[in-house]
Amino acid sequence: MDETYVINQVKEDSCFVTQDFNAEMKKARLKPPDNDLLRDYVLPDFTSIKRGFLRSLEESDGKSPNGEQLIRLNNERFSVPELLFRPSDVGVQQMGISEAIVDAISRCPTETQPHLYRNIFLTGGNCNFPGFRDRVYSDVRSMAPAEYQVNVSLSKAPSLYAWHGAAAVSQSAQFPELLVTRDDWEENGYSACAARFTI
Known part of the structure; x- marks a missing residue:
């Protein structure tokens, strides 16, 4: 088992x-x-x-x-899902999900922040927990500037959403341009990515 x-x-x-x-x-x-x-x-x-x-x-x-x-x-x-919001409860000195969202938005240009607060989108298997979206909303709302509107959306299939996105990208005509081949990586390492992408 x-x-x-x-x-x-x-x-x-x-x-x-x-x-x-x-x-x-x-x-x-x-x-x-x-x-x-x-x-x-x-x-x-x-x-x-x-x-x-x-x-x-x-x-x-x-x-x-x-x-x-x-x-x-x-x-x-x-208590188990609470660790996603308060990892310090078990000695992990990192931000919880809601804090990380607010921190990420605060590092963006000020003029984009209201738009980002209005477009928080949750995906991933843990989003299936009942109450997850509501908790993220209430936590972010309490930390966000009062003048900003906060909207938190949840995908219909949180566990599969990233896979569907990757599948769609793999079917696009630009997909080959998004790849670094194994041979290129083995020959050039990180510089292969630096040359192809804006990093």
Whole structure:
């Protein structure tokens, strides 16, 4: 069994991005029925259960009547995605996603910044977390200058959007001009890129 694959499924099926981390943590400390976060994730055994699944709130009692392996999830459901927004919580001294967006926009010419704030586009697999777009919006809105309008859009298929873009570029007539061949790279290294592209 590939544990990374299974844990990725657990993450995709059960995690969400919270708008108020501290409030959710308070709720996670409560016992059911006051805690509606607590869920059981049934792990696959790859014979009768091919893919794991998250039990409903009513079914999540921590018991395994049929001998399935369970993972009991509580605050992990929102703490894992929270690291995308606050990596310093685990000692990674980097900006979170929202801070990085604001920082990137602030490094652009002032006259372009209002346009960039109005055109924030999210893509990638982590954008599938429920609440992701709303959290990015609220965080960026709180850091952006008050006079700027903020708009955050999400692609319809965040996990595949970059692939579709690359596929479209590969079909364009200009595609060969965007490449550095292996032979050219092996002969010239970085200077092959510097000569072909404005770096």
